[in-house]
Amino acid sequence: MLPLVRMLFRTLTLIALLAANAPAQSVDVTGWGDLRWGITKPAAWKTLQAFGAHECNRTNSVACADAPGADVLVVEKYNVNKIPFTVVLFFALKNGLSKVIMTAEDKRDAFDKMLLELTLRYGRPGLQSEYDGDEELVHTTWTWLKAHGKLSLESEETSGIFTLTYEARR
Numbered sequence: 001m002l003p004l005v006r007m008l009f010r011t012l013t014l015i016a017l018l019a020a021n022a023p024a025q026s027v028d029v030t031g032w033g034d035l036r037w038g039i040t041k042p043a044a045w046k047t048l049q050a051f052g053a054h055e056c057n058r059t060n061s062v063a064c065a066d067a068p069g070a071d072v073l074v075v076e077k078y079n080v081n082k083i084p085f086t087v088v089l090f091f092a093l094k095n096g097l098s099k100v101i102m103t104a105e106d107k108r109d110a111f112d113k114m115l116l117e118l119t120l121r122y123g124r125p126g127l128q129s130e131y132d133g134d135e136e137l138v139h140t141t142w143t144w145l146k147a148h149g150k151l152s153l154e155s156e157e158t159s160g161i162f163t164l165t166y167e168a169r170r
Contacts, residue, residue: 026122026146027146028148029150029166031149032089034047035047038095038097041097044097048073052077053074054073055073056088071090072088073091080102081110081114083104083107083114085102085104086102088101095168098167099165099166099167100164100166101164102164103163111155125144126145127140129141139154140154142154147169148168148169150166152165152167
């Protein structure tokens, strides 16, 4: 009887160790924050009022100038882990929220904090790095492809700015 108990104990211990070391189930990209893909612009605006969301004014905002002809909302200072982001939310006429672009300055390891947080939440990313010899720039993109969305984190070595892009996958 004792060898059976020992074998059962070892088997349960092995199962517990494997379960503890197994990668955690990653989260799907079903939207941005509390906003799900397809939410209408008026509903998103109502949800984001506390963060100072506003219509895009292309003459007063650099973020809006990059979105010509799009139906857009902007949040100028949205904090994630004490990192201030400019957030631009894109709405398609028939499909509602379809894309979100967040930009921040890479101050005091902000980029590293975001990369770690995203990896813990969404799992291991794909990685692509390109070198532009003419301008001597390294452009790196980490990508998470999920069932309902794609998330990419981009960095250029010299710009001091990094970008998070959330996109719906239809």
